[in-house]
Amino acid sequence: MAAVDVSMPPAEIVGKGADVEMIEVAPAPAPRATPDLYAKMKSLQRQLEFLEIQEEYIKDEMHNLKRELVRAKEEVKRIQSVPLVIGQ
Secondary structure, three states, X not given: OOOOOOOOOOHHHHHOOOOOOOOOOOOOOOOOHHHXXXXXXXXXXXXHHHHHHHHHHHHHHHXXXXXXXXXXXXXXXXXXXXXXXXXX
């Protein structure tokens, strides 16, 4: 293995530092959007769940109304099939 000669820079370069200006930077504020986004997501999830339940109720009601319509049409046909007797 070869030996590597490492030397320190001269003392006037190490001790100086006047050529580098240090600027104080305030830390970035913590992202406040995260809790707001989470709350919005949960709100939208609840709304979606409500709409899905509402959709199921509407589908059931549509099914019941279609059956009721068929029965009503049958009843109308049954009533129309009886001849109307005039004068009684």
